[in-house]
Amino acid sequence: MTEKQIRSSFLNASQRERNNLNLPENFEALNWEDLDFVGWRDRKYQTLGYVIAWVDGATRGILFREVEGKTRSRAQCSWCNDVTLPNDVAYFTAKRSGASGRNGNTVATLMCSRFECPANVRRHEPPAYVGFDATAARAERMAGLQAQVRTFMDKMMLGSD
Numbered sequence: 001m002t003e004k005q006i007r008s009s010f011l012n013a014s015q016r017e018r019n020n021l022n023l024p025e026n027f028e029a030l031n032w033e034d035l036d037f038v039g040w041r042d043r044k045y046q047t048l049g050y051v052i053a054w055v056d057g058a059t060r061g062i063l064f065r066e067v068e069g070k071t072r073s074r075a076q077c078s079w080c081n082d083v084t085l086p087n088d089v090a091y092f093t094a095k096r097s098g099a100s101g102r103n104g105n106t107v108a109t110l111m112c113s114r115f116e117c118p119a120n121v122r123r124h125e126p127p128a129y130v131g132f133d134a135t136a137a138r139a140e141r142m143a144g145l146q147a148q149v150r151t152f153m154d155k156m157m158l159g160s161d
């Protein structure tokens, strides 16, 4: 994955936002193949975050903005929702694609504040009961996360030009 590919993969970022974004600090060392997506917060623009995923063989990126949301006492991440989370959850909005997004329409979600979802679904949980298939459960969580990313992108694209 090159820097150029990343910058050009965003579904909902303006040319200026693409040019201004800062890549993750460990960019060179990232192991892209082993993850459902790569997500990071911009080290310069604190409220911005990015997610890059593979959908139908293509690289697709989402630009997120953290907003002050109505924080519930026990917020859950919508992307890895049934996991006991070790991290904070934040309220994010993503601009919709195309004209709709330029007109200010967004899709909102509660999510792991630093996009820890790929690591969370891969955690090895203690067996829930005798004979519990931990490997299958883990694979299911990974598939579930990938489906969430896809569903979110579909929502963003809805009604776009």
Ligand SMILES: [Zn+2]
Residues within 6 Å of the ligand: 077, 078, 079, 080, 081, 111, 112, 115, 116, 117, 120
């Ligand atoms: Zn999560």
